[in-house]
Amino acid sequence: MQDSLPVGTLIDDRYRLVRLLRKGGMGEIYAAEHVHTHRRVAIKVLRSPWSRDPVTRERFKREAQATSQIVHDHIVEMLDFGVTADGACYLVMELLYGEDLQATLLREGRLPLRRAAAIILQICSALAEAHRHGIIHRDLKPGNCFRTGFRGVQDFIKLVDFGIAKRLPRTAEAHHDSHEGAALTTEGTILGTSFYMAPEQSTGGPIDHRIDVYAAGVVLFQLVTGKLPFRGSTPSDTYRLILTAEVPSARKLAPEAELPAAIDELFRKALHKNPDRRFASMDELADAVATVAAQVPKDRLKGESAVLAVQTAAAESRRGLRLVGTVALAAALVTALAIALYFGM
Incomplete structure (x- = not known):
């Protein structure tokens, strides 16, 4: 070597x-x-x-x-x-400075819902833009979401590692992609990570942007519960659970988080085994996340990042505007700031 x-x-x-x-x-x-x-x-x-x-x-x-x-x-x-x-x-x-979300989870265990929602809204915004360019990420996971901070915003997210990104499949391309997708089921390679793969991705079937919707749902589930929705003792067991098991209740897995009742319905839809019954887009998922996060009682918000209020409001009132909204404007003021890089290879 x-x-x-x-x-x-x-x-x-x-x-x-x-x-x-x-x-x-x-x-x-x-x-x-x-x-x-x-x-x-x-x-x-x-x-x-x-x-x-x-x-x-x-x-x-x-x-x-x-x-x-x-x-x-x-x-x-x-x-x-x-x-x-x-x-x-x-x-x-x-160059980025900070840490990825996997490191954050290892240290903190789980995050408050509204903080996790603020992070996911940024990821949804990034992926929505990628999808508008006809590109699906195919390997969304906490290790590919880099967390940095500036001007009091502790959780500014940069999406990294498009090493297995692919153009959205079209006709003949979709057939080719289904065969290449079979390689993604090999755990531990650069082609993907089993825990975050949608059922159609883990079996090598035809894929589209909704596998990113699914993966974002898994990431949110992990952020708010500190646990993965489907995790077997081996990669094969994990794939079996992804294909056959019902989505577990986040509220039961993390009762101490006092999550709103609506969050379990959000996860059932985001992680549905049939892509036609998932959220149809990242924007649609973002709206649902913002709505559920808004149900957290105000007396539990003390000490959470100011970014969540900006981004939740942006998602709730967007009406066709880009989700990044005010945060994008703030980011433009600090483009000269050298931010962090920590990629998985």
Whole structure:
């Protein structure tokens, strides 16, 4: 296995590696600096022999293309893509500081509903924009939702890792996608994570944007209960539960959270095994999340992030406007802020 690149390595005579951020099975992520502009960035380097594998190289290129097409406050900014003289593929992205939601869950266990709702509303907004560009993420999970903060907003979310993103299937493409989707059922690969896969995704069936709706529902379930809705002792057991078991009651799994009664109905719809009976879009899911979160008594809101009030109000009164609303305006004022990167590979 190839060793990590040493600090100081120059990539394409433009980016000097400053620090190793994370080492994965197929490559590494580094903090780096552009040698001319001195801008700090993050570089994701695909290690040999993966850099020479045509399928992996294509997925890497797809990540660059998918992310660069979507300009959104809650999606990591893609800055560059290239191949070094020795054949190593690399992606250059904005540098983020903070942690992913998986780390937050490991530390805190679960989050208050309205705080979790504020996070999910941002994710819904990002995915809605991706879907408008005809791109589905296919690997939404807490580890791919990076949490940072600025100006008192502790939970500003950046959606990362579009490595297995795909164009929404159309006619012949849908048939091709169904075969490729079968590979997503392999637990522990870069192609997906079993706990967040919709039934049609876990069986290799035809997929569309509603698998992202399903995954967002799973993430919200985990945020408010600290538990996954379907988790077997093996990947096979997990897939069986996803395909056959009823959605458990979040209120019963986390009675101490005092969740509103309506939340169980929200999860039954978001995680429905039939995609035709799920929320039809990320915007529709966002409206339902905001409505349920608004039922939390005001005397339980003390100390929660100010962002939830802004985003809940935006979702409730949007009437066709983009959900990001006021938060997008605030984010525009801080674009110069170097934010965090912590990608899964």
